[in-house]
Amino acid sequence: MTAVTIIGAGDIAAAVADLATKAAVKVQVLARDVEKARTLTAPLGAKAGRVGDAITGEIVVLAVPYPAVAEVLARYADQLTERILIDVTNPIDxxxxxxLVVPGESSAAQIIQDTALQARVVKAFNANLGATIATGQVGSLTTTVLVAGDDADAKRAVIDLATAGGLEAVDAGSLKRARELEALAFLQITLAAAKKTPWTGGFALVR
Known part of the structure; x- marks a missing residue:
């Protein structure tokens, strides 16, 4: 399987890095604070670097807060051509x-695709809380990753990554479905923030 570059060093970045390591994929983590990247990667045997370093993965995971997305895309504009760009952001105010801070007829993922025209954008992992990616469980069920995008091969690569790491994955349709995935994540996050559900729980898919 291909190599993965993760931009960001938060909970989702750490969970996806661990997932990719379980899937026997080479991992590179880039963060503004290189020490955070090193702390994250040390137990995994992965490579750490600073945002601005060259991307080494064919799959790039955009795991930064949504307000930082434009800067990251501008910095890496010449390195994203034909790469799979996984958008895990949630554009919450x-x-x-x-x-949500994106137009009602659009999504963060669509705006990212419109900006990084040569990348193959896939929405995934945003509707999962970090703890459920890390543990692989939502309650008694295996965590399911919902995947949306317009490039079938890119979606298949993301689904293969998730399943190789021990999770379930479902093709949720075209990139248009990213809007619903972001709304689903928004509801889940607000419920957890209000302490109505735990950060270790969340929505599960029964099939």
Whole structure:
């Protein structure tokens, strides 16, 4: 399987890095704070670097807060051509915690695709809380990753990554479905923030 570059060093980045390692994939983690990247990668035997370093993975995981996306895309504009770009962001208005900050007819993933035209954008992992990716469980069920995108081969690569790492994965349709995935994540996050559900839980898919 191909190599993975993860941009970011938060909970989702750490969980996906661990998942990719379980899938026997080479992992590179790039963060603004290289020490955070090193702390994350040390137990995994993965490579750490600073945002701005060259991307080595054919799959790139965009695991930064949504407000940082534009800067990252601009920095790596010439390195994303034909790469699979996994968007795990959720464009929540954290000032009010009551809305998404993208137009109602669009999504963060679509805006990213419109910006990085030569990348193959796939929405995935955003509707999973970090703990459920890390443990592989939502309650008694195996964590399911919902995957949306317009490139069938790119989606298959992401599904293969998730399943090789021990999770379930479902093709949720075209990139248009990213809007619903972001809304689903928004609801899940707000429920957890209000302590109505645990950060270690979340929505599960029964098949």
């Amino acid at each position: 954290f000032a009010t915690f009551d809305n």
